[in-house]
Amino acid sequence: MLNEDMIESVSQNPDTIVILSNGHSYIVQESMDDIMDRVIAFNRNSRRSVGRRNGEGFSE
Numbered sequence: 001m002l003n004e005d006m007i008e009s010v011s012q013n014p015d016t017i018v019i020l021s022n023g024h025s026y027i028v029q030e031s032m033d034d035i036m037d038r039v040i041a042f043n044r045n046s047r048r049s050v051g052r053r054n055g056e057g058f059s060e
Helices: 032-053
Strands: 007-012 016-020 025-028
Touching: 007 032, 016 032
Parallel strands: none
Antiparallel strands: 007 016, 016 025
16 A cells, blocks of 8 residues: 555556655556546545544534
8 A cells, every 4th residue: 555645656658657755666556547546536535534523514
């Protein structure tokens, strides 16, 4: 599992390579589009969770 906050760049030619901000790089099976979709979904879910913890989204 990679920490999405550490992803610096992703390239695909033909292998998908994820480069992290610490300089490490990984060849992964997922496509670049799949990685992007997963990061977006993770961020959306994280924001919803933070809103719920802060009392947002609740009606009395």
